[in-house]
Amino acid sequence: xxxxxxxxLNAPLLAWFAGARRPLAFREDRSPYRVLVAEFMLQxxxxxxxxxxxxxxxxxxxDVVALAxxxxxxxxxxxxxxxxxxxxxxxxxxxxxxxxxxxxxVPRDPxxxxxxxxxxxxxxxxxxxxxxxxxxxxxxxxxxxxLARVANVLAIDERVAAALVPPGRARxxxxxxxxxxxxxxxxxxxxxxxxxxTDVCRANRAGTQELVPARVARAVRPVVLRCLVAVRxxxxxxxxxxxxxxxxxAGLWEFPSAxxxxxxxxxxxxxxxxxxxxxxxxxxxxxxxxxxxxxxxxARGGGxxxxxxxxxxxxxxxxGPTVRVVRHVAGAAPGLSK
DNA sequence: AACCCGGGGGT
DNA sequence: ACCCCAGGGTT
Numbered sequence: 001x002x003x004x005x006x007x008x009l010n011a012p013l014l015a016w017f018a019g020a021r022r023p024l025a026f027r028e029d030r031s032p033y034r035v036l037v038a039e040f041m042l043q044x045x046x047x048x049x050x051x052x053x054x055x056x057x058x059x060x061x062x063d064v065v066a067l068a069x070x071x072x073x074x075x076x077x078x079x080x081x082x083x084x085x086x087x088x089x090x091x092x093x094x095x096x097x098x099x100x101x102x103x104x105x106v107p108r109d110p111x112x113x114x115x116x117x118x119x120x121x122x123x124x125x126x127x128x129x130x131x132x133x134x135x136x137x138x139x140x141x142x143x144x145x146x147l148a149r150v151a152n153v154l155a156i157d158e159r160v161a162a163a164l165v166p167p168g169r170a171r172x173x174x175x176x177x178x179x180x181x182x183x184x185x186x187x188x189x190x191x192x193x194x195x196x197x198t199d200v201c202r203a204n205r206a207g208t209q210e211l212v213p214a215r216v217a218r219a220v221r222p223v224v225l226r227c228l229v230a231v232r233x234x235x236x237x238x239x240x241x242x243x244x245x246x247x248x249x250a251g252l253w254e255f256p257s258a259x260x261x262x263x264x265x266x267x268x269x270x271x272x273x274x275x276x277x278x279x280x281x282x283x284x285x286x287x288x289x290x291x292x293x294x295x296x297x298x299a300r301g302g303g304x305x306x307x308x309x310x311x312x313x314x315x316x317x318x319x320g321p322t323v324r325v326v327r328h329v330a331g332a333a334p335g336l337s338k
Numbered sequence: 339a340a341c342c343c344g345g346g347g348g349t
Numbered sequence: 350a351c352c353c354c355a356g357g358g359t360t
Contacts, residue, residue, distance in 0.1 A: 026355095039356095040356095041355090042355035042356090043356040044344085044345095044353095044354055044357090045345080045346085045354065045356095046347070046348095046353085046355085047354090048346095048347085049354090081344090081346090082345075083343080083344025083345045083346085084344055084357090085344080086343065086357080086358075087356090090357080117358090118356090118357065119357085120356060120357045121356085122356060123355090123357085126355065138355070140354090140355040140356080141353080141354060141355075141356085142355070174355090178355060181355095182355090186353090187353055187354085188348090188353080189349075218352080219341095247342085247343085248342085248343070248344095249343090285344095286344085287345085288342075288345090289341080289342065289343075290343095320345070339360100340359100340360085341358100341359080341360080342357105342359075342360100343356105343358090346353100347352100348351105348352085348353085349351085349352080
């Protein structure tokens with residue numbers, strides 16, 4: 001089945017890939033557990049950002065049992081800075097279910113894979129293709145974009161993509177499309193003159209590379225004033241509070257904070273007393289759907305907080321603004337920068 | 339179908 | 350300053 005007449009892309013694609021394959025850290029070991037970890041991290045996150053996190057994570061949690069037996073806080077600490085923290089919670093829960101229900105083996109069955117928390121259509125197909133060498137199309141943003149442009153359509157049909165996978169070569173086929181999408185057939189300003197698919201690409205022939213696939217406009221993000229007080233006690237330990245287990249930055253630790261410009265509100269919300277407040281330079285922290293205009297203060301104080309010595313900070317999952325303030329106060333001292 | 343959920347890097 | 354990314358869950 002090749003209704004779009006697209007299969008001509010496979011030969012030049014795989015020939016190009018033989019000389020252009022990116023040596024990414026998570027491509028070195030294709031055991032199912034490693035692939036599962038990598039694919040969770042790679043959700044909406046660029047591959048070069050994932051690499052260092054992936055290495056640290058599999059070094060600390062080398063197999064599914066090690067991950068299943070770890071504490072939620074330690075898993076979250078190894079995710080700190082990657083974003084989308086629900087992924088860490090879901091991966092941890094998936095590992096526990098794999099141990100409890102699948103004898104510690106990542107399930108081969110696609111339906112059993114899809115039943116794991118955090119495993120959607122993409123991750124299930126990626127594990128199938130990369131770990132189990134099934135002929136599946138792992139339709140991430142790169143693969144979708146490249147195929148849509150070669151076909152010159154606004155969105156690629158998933159059945160058409162599945163029919164294009166060359167039998168027995170799903171791993172390199174998916175990797176090749178991802179590498180091409182990441183390095184040449186980029187979302188903006190694609191490098192068509194150096195592309196191995198120019199002869200078969202219908203968007204290139206039609207000049208519609210920048211129009212295909214269709215884009216969705218991003219909604220305007222509301223700006224919220226956010227006040228925080230970086231409190232230290234007499235021993236210069238930091239005073240932290242834990243965010244709720246669900247929602248924005250779920251489960252991470254931060255300084256006593258509150259919406260608005262008044263640091264007293266941040267203190268009162270958490271029953272904290274403080275003296276000698278000094279204002280630190282304000283900064284902006286951007287989320288997917290929201291912007292924090294952060295007003296940080298530094299103070300000496302006390303109260304019902306978790307008091308953490310600077311040396312222990314790397315073991316605590318912190319929010320981005322918290323890391324930023326600590327680094328500013330400590331003056332980029334080594335060992336605090338995680 | 340429309341939201342919610344991060345942060346970093348390229349342009 | 351803006352755009353985009355090896356998406357999935359919830360409502």
